[in-house]
Amino acid sequence: MKKTTRRQGAKTAPKANGSVDAAENAHDDVTERIRITLATAIGEGALKPGVKILEDAIADHFGVSRTVVRGALGVLESDHLLERKKNRGTFVAEPGIEEAKALFEARRKLEHVILELVLDHATADQLDALEKLTDEEEHIHHHGDEKSKTVLSGKFHVVLAELGGNAVLTEILSKIVARLSLVMSLYEEERKEDCGADHHRQIVGALKAKDLEKAQRLMDHHLADIEGRVRLTEGQGDRHTFLAVLENFS
Amino acid sequence: MKKTTRRQGAKTAPKANGSVDAAENAHDDVTERIRITLATAIGEGALKPGVKILEDAIADHFGVSRTVVRGALGVLESDHLLERKKNRGTFVAEPGIEEAKALFEARRKLEHVILELVLDHATADQLDALEKLTDEEEHIHHHGDEKSKTVLSGKFHVVLAELGGNAVLTEILSKIVARLSLVMSLYEEERKEDCGADHHRQIVGALKAKDLEKAQRLMDHHLADIEGRVRLTEGQGDRHTFLAVLENFS
DNA sequence: ACCTAATTAATTTCATGAGAATATTCCTGC
DNA sequence: GCAGGAATATTCTCATGAAATTAATTAGGT
Numbered sequence: 001m002k003k004t005t006r007r008q009g010a011k012t013a014p015k016a017n018g019s020v021d022a023a024e025n026a027h028d029d030v031t032e033r034i035r036i037t038l039a040t041a042i043g044e045g046a047l048k049p050g051v052k053i054l055e056d057a058i059a060d061h062f063g064v065s066r067t068v069v070r071g072a073l074g075v076l077e078s079d080h081l082l083e084r085k086k087n088r089g090t091f092v093a094e095p096g097i098e099e100a101k102a103l104f105e106a107r108r109k110l111e112h113v114i115l116e117l118v119l120d121h122a123t124a125d126q127l128d129a130l131e132k133l134t135d136e137e138e139h140i141h142h143h144g145d146e147k148s149k150t151v152l153s154g155k156f157h158v159v160l161a162e163l164g165g166n167a168v169l170t171e172i173l174s175k176i177v178a179r180l181s182l183v184m185s186l187y188e189e190e191r192k193e194d195c196g197a198d199h200h201r202q203i204v205g206a207l208k209a210k211d212l213e214k215a216q217r218l219m220d221h222h223l224a225d226i227e228g229r230v231r232l233t234e235g236q237g238d239r240h241t242f243l244a245v246l247e248n249f250s
Numbered sequence: 251m252k253k254t255t256r257r258q259g260a261k262t263a264p265k266a267n268g269s270v271d272a273a274e275n276a277h278d279d280v281t282e283r284i285r286i287t288l289a290t291a292i293g294e295g296a297l298k299p300g301v302k303i304l305e306d307a308i309a310d311h312f313g314v315s316r317t318v319v320r321g322a323l324g325v326l327e328s329d330h331l332l333e334r335k336k337n338r339g340t341f342v343a344e345p346g347i348e349e350a351k352a353l354f355e356a357r358r359k360l361e362h363v364i365l366e367l368v369l370d371h372a373t374a375d376q377l378d379a380l381e382k383l384t385d386e387e388e389h390i391h392h393h394g395d396e397k398s399k400t401v402l403s404g405k406f407h408v409v410l411a412e413l414g415g416n417a418v419l420t421e422i423l424s425k426i427v428a429r430l431s432l433v434m435s436l437y438e439e440e441r442k443e444d445c446g447a448d449h450h451r452q453i454v455g456a457l458k459a460k461d462l463e464k465a466q467r468l469m470d471h472h473l474a475d476i477e478g479r480v481r482l483t484e485g486q487g488d489r490h491t492f493l494a495v496l497e498n499f500s
Numbered sequence: 501a502c503c504t505a506a507t508t509a510a511t512t513t514c515a516t517g518a519g520a521a522t523a524t525t526c527c528t529g530c
Numbered sequence: 531g532c533a534g535g536a537a538t539a540t541t542c543t544c545a546t547g548a549a550a551t552t553a554a555t556t557a558g559g560t
Contacts, residue, residue, distance in 0.1 A: 055542075056542095066543095067317065067514055067515070067544095070543090084542095086542090087522065087541085087543075089542065102417050109366075110363075113360075116359075117359075168356040172356070304511085315546075316512085316513095317543090317544055317546090334512095336512090337511085337550075338553090339552095
């Protein structure tokens with residue numbers, strides 16, 4: 001039967017904005033809310049590569065029409081987080097080997113640049129705040145679930161970028177990090193000893209000591225550690241494919 | 251009166267694309283074509299900051315409905331090339347001072363990174379091809395119109411980025427360049443002696459000599475030259491505003 | 501005459517339905 | 531029992547009309 005797509009007539013409807021009215025107008029953009037929701041869902045691995053996105057379901061969930069959802073999907077596609085196949089639907093993107101390599105390389109270079117900026121712009125207070133974030137990470141690391149671990153880990157880098165004081169670069173890095181979470185999801189082999197929190201702490205230490213060289217070296221090491229967890233060879237990406245999973249039981 | 255929004259019934263309509271039909275299917279995505287058209291129009295300064303974008307007009311021009319135009323506008327907005335004001339319409343973006351500074355800085359850093367990559371990846375043939383592009387620039391520089399000059403100038407940097415072999419960074423740079431064209435449009439004071447072609451040629455020379463340091467130094471100088479053409483002080487951005495223009499006649 | 505209020509016009513925004521393309525199911529024939 | 535094909539169902543795609551909002555214009559009052 002038809003899904004009970006209950007949608008208010010919209011008419012002179014109360015619109016619910018009577019609540020605060022002129023307040024938080026920025027967040028009232030449903031399209032943006034959908035975009036952010038999906039982006040973070042992808043970023044924290046809740047939506048795995050290749051999964052099909054039903055626009056009807058999303059429209060239902062947010063109480064809007066498919067048109068609005070479609071808008072959000074469009075920008076997500078242009079961010080390379082989704083793929084829309086003509087008349088087939090939209091799926092969570094599955095970055096290929098080449099793209100993965102490019103993303104890793106771009107991230108390496110970007111983080112270097114960001115460290116330079118942080119040393120130029122960041123105050124001692126800001127570095128302290130950053131250090132507190134690593135404390136939180138460490139706490140999660142011991143008795144935390146898998147998900148919040150990766151989320152926090154990515155967050156560190158974005159917050160670090162923010163300290164660089166360049167909104168453009170921050171946005172770029174956060175988008176790359178999001179795409180890389182897809183790469184990890186596809187190609188990660190073993191999630192061994194996660195020493196991310198430790199690395200982060202060391203990096204903050206180097207920054208506080210105003211030692212750019214050291215910070216960059218540590219960052220390189222940290223990123224190499226992450227890259228070491230994946231095997232970028234053709235055919236690896238299909239590991240979680242239905243057919244590939246079957247092979248494990250043959 | 252109503253604009254003669256003549257739109258074919260769509261039905262089993264010939265669709266007018268019967269011209270080549272199954273050919274170029276990749277470009278057949280009208281949304282993407284609209285996006286590219288507007289992006290390049292903005293990039294080459296044909297669409298100035300603040301100009302209002304009429305979705306009806308575009309829909310008309312491309313023979314599609316507003317819905318698909320709207321999709322294109324959405325991603326252009328997420329690229330910071332357009333601004334959509336609630337229920338007011340969409341306008342060509344007017345980057346503020348802070349954004350402009352961030353863009354310049356990001357570009358400086360990025361071009362440095364790209365030069366490193368080019369020295370690592372580019373072959374001699376590719377550098378030759380790049381040099382040919384500067385020849386073309388020089389030719390345009392002498393007896394060319396103003397528009398194609400700036401277009402070619404931006405193209406050099408994007409092609410250079412492509413030689414770096416990293417598609418991710420190339421895309422990022424080209425987006426930044428596009429946004430910077432808006433900045434120039436808003437804040438450029440004098441378009442004096444355009445020695446861009448010369449700078450480009452020198453950079454290629456340094457690259458051929460495998461001298462990274464020199465290439466980066468030249469790039470810095472080149473970019474500083476561009477940044478020197480603008481004055482990033484508050485209130486400059488409204489120079490072309492209706493009110494500001496009036497002041498010139500008071 | 502000028503400022504304010506009300507009406508009109510133009511434009512955006514969105515929900516919806518109809519058409520198109522693909523996936524799935526079921527049936528028939530070998 | 532299985533392969534091939536028709537019928538069905540699901541889902542995307544897009545054009546269109548209706549509601550909502552803002553800008554423009556006109557009327558009215560002090």
